[in-house]
Amino acid sequence: MNNQLYADILVEVPGMQPDRTYQYKVPRNLVGSVQFGNRVKVPFGKQKVTGFVVGLSEEKAVEKVKEIINLVDNGRLFREDQLELAKWLAGYYFCSTVKALQAVIAPALKKTTPRPVARLYSVVEPAQLPELRRQMTRSPKRLAALETALQHPGLNKRELASMAGVSLFVVNQLCAGGILKVETNLPVRDPYPQYRLTEQAQVSLTGEQSRAVQDVADAIRKGRHRAFMLHGVTGSGKTEVYLHCIEQVLGTGRQAITLVPEISLTPQMVRLYKARFGQHVAVLHSRMSDGERYDEWTRIENGSAPVVLGVRSAILAPVPDPGLIIIDEEHEPSYKQEEAPRYHARAVALYRARKSRGVLVLGSATPSLESYCRALPGGEYKLINMRHRINGKSMPxxxxxxxxxxxxxxxxxxxxxxxxxxxxxxxxxxxxxxxxxxxxxFKTLVVCRECGLVLKCPRCEISLTYHTDGRLRCHYCNYRVQAPKICPDCGGGQVGYFGxxxxxxxxxxxxxxxxxxxxxxxxxxxxxxxxxxxxxxxxxxxxxxxxxxxxxxxxxxxxxxxxxxxxxxxxxxxxxxxxxxxxxxxxxxxxxxxxxxxxxxxxxxxxxxxxxxxxxxxxxxxxxxxxxxxxxxxxxKEMGYPPFAKMVRVLLSGKDDAAVQQAAEKIRTQLDGFVEGANGGKIMIVGPAPAPLPRLKEDYRWHIILWSADYRRLRLVMERFQRATGGAAPGKELRMSIDVDPMYIM
Ligand SMILES: [Zn+2]
Ligand SMILES: [Zn+2]
Missing domain, CATH: 3.40.50.300 (P-loop containing nucleotide triphosphate hydrolases)
Structure with a gap:
């Protein structure tokens, strides 16, 4: 007779953020089925909620324990290291662990069963093609479809028709004539069937390119964590460097993730990767269907796609052992997620690369200040410069x-x-x-058209913006001043608005x-x-x-x-x-x-x-x-802004402007208390002030900004604040968000 089994479960309760696990009894009929990584239904108060199994034990931790209702899916949805990643995200970005976990395994939660798809294969052998060409001179469309089917076996009818530039009718004719055979199975959905062919491209590298590859390859071979800042002018051929580095890491049996901004993930980019690595590439972006994303996700998880190419969220992909992570255009603000968990892909990449002793490559022609600072002599990153364009052309x-x-x-x-x-x-x-x-x-910006002067806040060095009450306002500290009609600098009368x-x-x-x-x-x-x-x-x-x-x-x-x-x-x-x-x-x-x-x-x-x-x-x-x-x-440096400090922004929003302001003032008082109670370096705190976008859709928005060079102390303050509020806004109709390392302070 087995002992009673208990499961630790992270629950998802709408409107509440209990960032802890609860213990539940595993019912007899589920012993042996319930395991780490399962999604389950459990009772919580009077509701039934979803939860995730994150631990099992034979010891009861509390007196009254409820029982798991049932398993939601077969099999586990996450591994130990994915839960750890979620915990790190939750801790660093002040959100609940369950929310972070849901982000980490999002595609797995939207699992769909693929419908059987009819795939087409040619019955004709390529050798018979010349003969067929002679026979089919009168039906060029059917010939085109057949040739396409030979080149790209396994397309479905619609794909074949569009690729060959013929109608579905033509494809159906070929099927009816027995020239194409139809096979129905449960295939992996390949969102890029047209790039299935692998053509090994032989590209010779320039001196700068091969030196860059050499540096990164050395680090990969040593199997230790190392980060590189690849600073290359536009047109210096960074992508080719990435591809060579990926070849290196595949040689060690490990995997690679490449992140690009959404706007850069073009068909050309995908083609480049597919041409080099064929079926080993998994692509992840936001325009895919849930099913396509889930299939790519599975191929990454089971190791059949060791090369991941994707946008921001691909940094969370279930790559078992990332030996190389590349972030192209690392300065792009779109790498920051603007909803909880408000992570920056670069910070996550650094965490993962350290954890797996992998190599991180940050590429850009215009690196972010944060990254470039770390690449200065003696810094954490090694700087690689690529100063020349590969085509030898000069800059315009x-x-x-x-x-x-x-x-x-x-x-x-x-x-x-x-x-x-x-x-x-x-x-x-x-x-x-x-x-x-x-x-x-900003169209609410005021500028002197004669001397170019823009009025700035004397305290924050931030441009003031014009408000309908005729005053200028600082959106960091709420400093206000009457808008001048005459330029205070040159005395000019053409003070006007941009836009x-x-x-x-x-x-x-x-x-x-x-x-x-x-x-x-x-x-x-x-x-x-x-x-x-x-x-x-x-x-x-x-x-x-x-x-x-x-x-x-x-x-x-x-x-x-x-x-x-x-x-x-x-x-x-x-x-x-x-x-x-x-x-x-x-x-x-x-x-x-x-x-x-x-x-x-x-x-x-x-x-x-x-x-x-x-x-x-x-x-x-x-x-x-x-x-x-x-x-x-x-x-x-003079202002003590990042990268010399860590910044945190607390944003309050709601439908009633006065209520939002009041709540923000209350929070400021609360934060002041925690700042006083924490020893260490200086913490700057400004606000509440209306956010630069004071109204978004129906909501009024006020914010408070904190920054400090002593990040430990700032963290301590925020942790205490988080514990005191449970992450909830003080007021029913209000919402609060905490943004660590904010990118857009709008
Ligand atoms: Zn002026
Ligand atoms: Zn100010």
Whole structure:
């Protein structure tokens, strides 16, 4: 007779965050079935809730123990190391363990049973093809379908039809004629059937590339944890370095994860990986169906896909033994998840690489300040520089246009005279241009159009924004001041607001350049799915001369026909109420400046700005990262902002503005108490203030920001706060979120 068995269970209770396990009795009929990693139904209070088995014992921990109701699925959903990852996420980002675990195993929770799919195989052998070609000259469509089926065995009917460019009717005819046979089984759903073929590409590396591969390969061979910052200019061939490093790690029997930003996970990128590693690649992104994602997930877990290519959440993939983790464009803010658990993929990657003694490679042309700091001499990361483009082309010439002079000389239009002149030249030479509108900015920003002055908070060095009450406000510390009508610096009277829409740009452009064919790409013109690609392909086919758009047009910068890029308002992102505004502006401008001139003709970039002397604008125009870094790091140091400190933001939101403010004030008092009670380094705490986006949908938003160079002490404060509040907002209709290392303080 067995002893009674008890299970420790993490429960999911809606509206409550009990971050602990509860013990339940394993009923006799489930002994032997219930194991670590199971999902179960259990009673909790008066409800039935879902829980996860995280431990088993024969000892009863409390007097009254309820019984597990049933198992939800067959088999276990997670391993020990995945639970550990969830616990780390929960601890670092102040969320509940069950929430973190759900994020870690999300695809497994949405498991679906695949429907049998009819797959097609040719009955004809490739050797018979020449003979068939002669016989089928009168039916080119059937021949095309047959040839495609021979090249790509195992497609379903729809895939075959679309790939061969024929109708389903043609495919059905071939099946009926017995030329294609149909096999029905339960296959793994391959979201990229067209890339099934493996073509071993032989690419020779440049000197810089092979040195980079060498460095990383050495670390992989040693089997110890090591992190690299791969700082390479755009076009220096970082992807090829990644592929070679992955080959190295596969040779040691371990696996590799590559993360790319959502916008970079293009079919070309997938094709590159599939061409090199074939069926060993699993792809994970947000546009997949749950079923496709689950299948890829399973292939990763059982080791049949040791190469993972994906977006942010792929860092949580169940790779058994990651020997290499690569984060491309590591500076991209989209690596931060904006809902709980609010993790940054880079931080998770570092955790996983350390844990598995794996190698981490962070690649970027414009590294984040956080990462680059760690790559300085004596730092935790080793710096690898790639300074040259593989095609040997020089970086495009960048010219700054001082918009203050335009205003002084009487031109208050959107376009400077020199940009219009250049555009006319391009039209005349039948070359293409892109007009890039920097819209990351804020239309509530106040700027002097004559001297470029933007008013900043005297305490926080953050740009002030205009409010309807006629006052300027700091969104960090809530400092307020009357908005001036006359510029306090130059005495000029043209103090106004930023904010230029793409539509207005398009209108002014058509008026100034009669006969020029203009395409616009923004949120309005890309509502329909696929319209983004349509506009770009129309532009690349030469159906227009000028493409006007926001950040979205960045993808078009690689088009060979484009020889001029004009940036309308470089400053608007520069003065965002965010301490990273300078960094974001530099990254944006450097990206624009680095990617033009892909064709035979040299590229040209014109940047219009009210503050041409700003170091971020200056450095971007000269493709000089290190100059930017030196200036920016000095500012951060002076203000004590990250990377010299850890930052935590507490955000309150709700439908009643006054209630949200009151709750935020109460929390501030509470936090002050914990700050006083904790010994150690200085903790800065500002707010409550309305968030830079004071109203989102129906909700009013107030926040409090804390930062300190002494992260232990800050953690202690936050842990006490978390314990005292249970992570819940003080008020029924309110919500509270804690964001560690916030990326967007909006
Ligand atoms: Zn002024
Ligand atoms: Zn302030």
């Amino acid at each position: 010439n960048v010219q700054l246009v001082d918009m203050r002079r335009e205003v002084q000389s009487g031109n208050s239009a959107i376009f400077s005279l020199v940009l219009l002149q250049k555009l006319r030249e391009k039209l005349h030479n039948k070359e293409q241009a892109i007009i890039f509108l920097n819209r990351r900015g 230029t829409g793409t539509q207005r740009v398009e209108m002014e452009l058509s008026a100034a350049l009669p006969g020029g064919r203009i395409l616009r790409m923004d949120a309005d013109t890309t509502i329909r799915k696929g319209s983004h690609e349509q506009i770009l392909s129309a532009f690349s086919n030469g159906e227009a001369d000028i493409l006007v758009g926001t950040q979205m047009v960045a993808k078009g910068l690689d088009l060979p026909g484009v020889t001029l890029v004009g940036v309308i308002n470089a400053d608007s992102s520069l003065h965002m109420p965010d301490f990273r505004a300078g960094e974001r502006t530099f990254q944006l401008l450097a990206q624009v400046a680095g990617r033009t001139g892909r064709g035979d003709k040299p590229g040209e970039v014109l940047i219009q700005t009210h503050t041409p002397e700003h170091y971020a604008v200056q450095a971007a125009s000269r493709h000089n990262y290190s100059a930017f870094f030196q200036s920016e790091i000095a500012v951060r």
